[in-house]
Amino acid sequence: MERWSYVLASVLLAAVGLGVAMYRHADTGVPVLPDEDRVVWQIEARIELLATGVPTEVLLTLPPEQDGFLALSETGASPGFGFTVDQSGTQRRAHWTKRFATGEQVLFYQTDLIADPQHRVAPKPPGEVRKPSFDGPYATAAAEVLNALLPKATNAKTLADQLVQAANTRPLSQNLSLLLQGQAPAPLISSLLNQAGIAARTVKALRLDEGRRYQRLSDYVQVWHDGAWLLYDLGRGRIDDTAQLLLWQTDNPSVFDVVGGMRSRVTFSMTSQIRSALGLSRLRDSPFDLTLHGLPIAEQAMFKLILTLPVGALVVVLMRLLVGIRTAGTFMPVLIALSFLQTELLAGMIGLVLVVGAALLLRFYLSALNLLLVARIATLVVVVIALVTVLAVVSYRLGLISGLAITFFPMVILAWTVERMSILWEEEGAGEALIQGAGSLLVAVCAYLVMNLPLVRHLSFNYPELHLCVLAAILLLGRYTGYRLLELHRFRPLAKESS
Amino acid sequence: MNWWAAPANLRERGVMGLNRRNLDYVSGYNDRGAYPLVDNKLLTKQLAAKAGIPMPALIYDLARQYEVEAVHSQLADLSKFVIKPAQGSGGRGILVIAGRDGEHFVKGNGERVGMGQIKRLLTNIISGLYSLGGRMDSAIVESLVNAHPMFNAMSVGGVPDIRVIVFQGYPVMAMLRLGTRASDGKANLHQGAVGVGLDVRTGQGVGAVQRDRTITHHPDSRERLDGIRIPNWPELLRLASRCFDVTRLGYLGCDIVIDAQAGPLLLEMNARPGLAIQIANGTGLDSRLRAVLARESFAPTVDERVAFALDGLGGAIG
Numbered sequence: 001m002e003r004w005s006y007v008l009a010s011v012l013l014a015a016v017g018l019g020v021a022m023y024r025h026a027d028t029g030v031p032v033l034p035d036e037d038r039v040v041w042q043i044e045a046r047i048e049l050l051a052t053g054v055p056t057e058v059l060l061t062l063p064p065e066q067d068g069f070l071a072l073s074e075t076g077a078s079p080g081f082g083f084t085v086d087q088s089g090t091q092r093r094a095h096w097t098k099r100f101a102t103g104e105q106v107l108f109y110q111t112d113l114i115a116d117p118q119h120r121v122a123p124k125p126p127g128e129v130r131k132p133s134f135d136g137p138y139a140t141a142a143a144e145v146l147n148a149l150l151p152k153a154t155n156a157k158t159l160a161d162q163l164v165q166a167a168n169t170r171p172l173s174q175n176l177s178l179l180l181q182g183q184a185p186a187p188l189i190s191s192l193l194n195q196a197g198i199a200a201r202t203v204k205a206l207r208l209d210e211g212r213r214y215q216r217l218s219d220y221v222q223v224w225h226d227g228a229w230l231l232y233d234l235g236r237g238r239i240d241d242t243a244q245l246l247l248w249q250t251d252n253p254s255v256f257d258v259v260g261g262m263r264s265r266v267t268f269s270m271t272s273q274i275r276s277a278l279g280l281s282r283l284r285d286s287p288f289d290l291t292l293h294g295l296p297i298a299e300q301a302m303f304k305l306i307l308t309l310p311v312g313a314l315v316v317v318l319m320r321l322l323v324g325i326r327t328a329g330t331f332m333p334v335l336i337a338l339s340f341l342q343t344e345l346l347a348g349m350i351g352l353v354l355v356v357g358a359a360l361l362l363r364f365y366l367s368a369l370n371l372l373l374v375a376r377i378a379t380l381v382v383v384v385i386a387l388v389t390v391l392a393v394v395s396y397r398l399g400l401i402s403g404l405a406i407t408f409f410p411m412v413i414l415a416w417t418v419e420r421m422s423i424l425w426e427e428e429g430a431g432e433a434l435i436q437g438a439g440s441l442l443v444a445v446c447a448y449l450v451m452n453l454p455l456v457r458h459l460s461f462n463y464p465e466l467h468l469c470v471l472a473a474i475l476l477l478g479r480y481t482g483y484r485l486l487e488l489h490r491f492r493p494l495a496k497e498s499s
Numbered sequence: 500m501n502w503w504a505a506p507a508n509l510r511e512r513g514v515m516g517l518n519r520r521n522l523d524y525v526s527g528y529n530d531r532g533a534y535p536l537v538d539n540k541l542l543t544k545q546l547a548a549k550a551g552i553p554m555p556a557l558i559y560d561l562a563r564q565y566e567v568e569a570v571h572s573q574l575a576d577l578s579k580f581v582i583k584p585a586q587g588s589g590g591r592g593i594l595v596i597a598g599r600d601g602e603h604f605v606k607g608n609g610e611r612v613g614m615g616q617i618k619r620l621l622t623n624i625i626s627g628l629y630s631l632g633g634r635m636d637s638a639i640v641e642s643l644v645n646a647h648p649m650f651n652a653m654s655v656g657g658v659p660d661i662r663v664i665v666f667q668g669y670p671v672m673a674m675l676r677l678g679t680r681a682s683d684g685k686a687n688l689h690q691g692a693v694g695v696g697l698d699v700r701t702g703q704g705v706g707a708v709q710r711d712r713t714i715t716h717h718p719d720s721r722e723r724l725d726g727i728r729i730p731n732w733p734e735l736l737r738l739a740s741r742c743f744d745v746t747r748l749g750y751l752g753c754d755i756v757i758d759a760q761a762g763p764l765l766l767e768m769n770a771r772p773g774l775a776i777q778i779a780n781g782t783g784l785d786s787r788l789r790a791v792l793a794r795e796s797f798a799p800t801v802d803e804r805v806a807f808a809l810d811g812l813g814g815a816i817g
Binding site: 321324426429432479480481482483484487488489490491492493494495 | 501502503504505506508509512514516517518519522523591689690691708711712713777778781782783
């Protein structure tokens, strides 16, 4: 029978997906469950510069060996450039050269680091402390700051603690605010500690957050105390947990140097993978790495997001065909859920409701202008972007950083949503518009919750063949002719007699 | 009353869900190529005219801006007419003119309308303001239906219509739709109009529904709804049944109005008719559709199909 052959085909599809996944599991040992112990960070530095047509030379300081991270591999090959790693200085440096380069150049350095809390590196003790030279009014101010704190401090650690705390106290003391006019916070704190004869230095480190792209290094202060370097974040004080922080530049004076280029900048992208040590070693040996891990990191981060979409689509199919929730626009909820993955759920929901609500009000004014559809949507795109801009600026002013996350929403999708909601409002009444709006939000939140499950994110990226199973489920649901859950409620008057 | 019905219970009573309607009936029996015949009211009218199916008379149609400018003389002698978009949906862009007041026109609710307003409406219609997806549309000027006096006490606002579900040419279920204040006089169930289930054998009211809840009286006129009996029922079913021969849409909803003088007139057709008709009739569609499918060979004539319906669909109604 036709229906059974269809079911059989779907089941076969799912079996193929499952089979390939099982074979790959046996072959590469990629774990089925997300295993927090074996996180591998892939970090990519991207250097952009405009070469001026003379011999070009680029030096990038490389992260030192440090606690908590075990270096697995590194590559820096970039087309047209010679690449070596320079070990001669205090810190390793990547060295790219090209005889003649002109125009836009992009260089990549990529390293894989295993996050391993057990990994310890003997700290390199500091050399002799060089007293900095504060001059004029700064010297007096520095002396006064230190004199105020030194009696309370018993050692390097307590002095550093108090100094960082003083720099965070508002209002600032007059002396500190004077000093901060002359120097950035991190170098200033280091200099003050040096002044007091304590070994301290300004370092640059990279915050590791899953899937971040185009990040910069931030300044931190390291203080030598009791045979170890303590790390201070100027905004928050001493950092004990450095698992999410990769020291990049400690001894060298600069992060990168460019000769023969201009308008250069370096940005960092990162992504984490979960793989077993066995899988790692096999992948390293294989000449053809045909998994998604072979892609540049920025693209990998994109794919991690994109590959959760089919799961979201499945959730929409379930909610519409099995539950019977009405949504405005078929797959708009998945795109909203995708945005929620990048914002946070609460911030995303508040932002979404605010923008759609405000745009809807403006849309009612637009309907009085009698515009044609294309012009109407285009107007709404402009309105939505204006609203998003205002919301981002206002929330940032109010100190709500999460307000900025609103920019992750796809603007054109938002504009379409507003248009659909308002047509619904006019044609079917406010009730129907609210039902469908709330339904869309509910489905979006459900899709978000499923797409955000660590297991789902892990499997969808590491075992992409499992999407065949998702596809099979969608195909099967596409032929479901039974009742929807909400229809059992809707049609209950029809059942009462025989019950 | 329970909040939930058991699926087995609903299945036993032949209740059809949306998934089943979409998959087994709408996509199973309706050819997408025939959709424009029902979605575009101008095409519907041409088709109906050729087949001799009575509809409200088309006075005039226009699709170009220069025709709007010339509308002045076309409407000069008219006092009762309806302007609507050919591809409109949800009742948007419809203007009902019930009389004249010198140079002005008077709407169904007594409001006065000038020629300028009418021209602006026509411009909006042909530029696609009311059509699905904003496509260019044509405007239709048709004659106004005089609602049968039997509905005067019952309905609020516009003309009530009768929705008949026609499956493979067999009328299987029917429902009278009455405007309410909640629906702003429109006979649209989504907006709160009342649906009165009609016995497909007799045209007699069997139950009523508003917003998916069963009711016994009209919410505004307080009129009892179970005593309704539609006159000329077999003629109305014949009209509905003939729509299948014209469109070849196997699963079809026909909306029919009863004009005081002309009798039953086809208003429009729908290729995905809703399911609230089941609640209004207090019974499911599935068993009736199966009764039609169980007929070995389809009766060739309209009369035989209608006779099968009047006879109770081979016992499926009861």
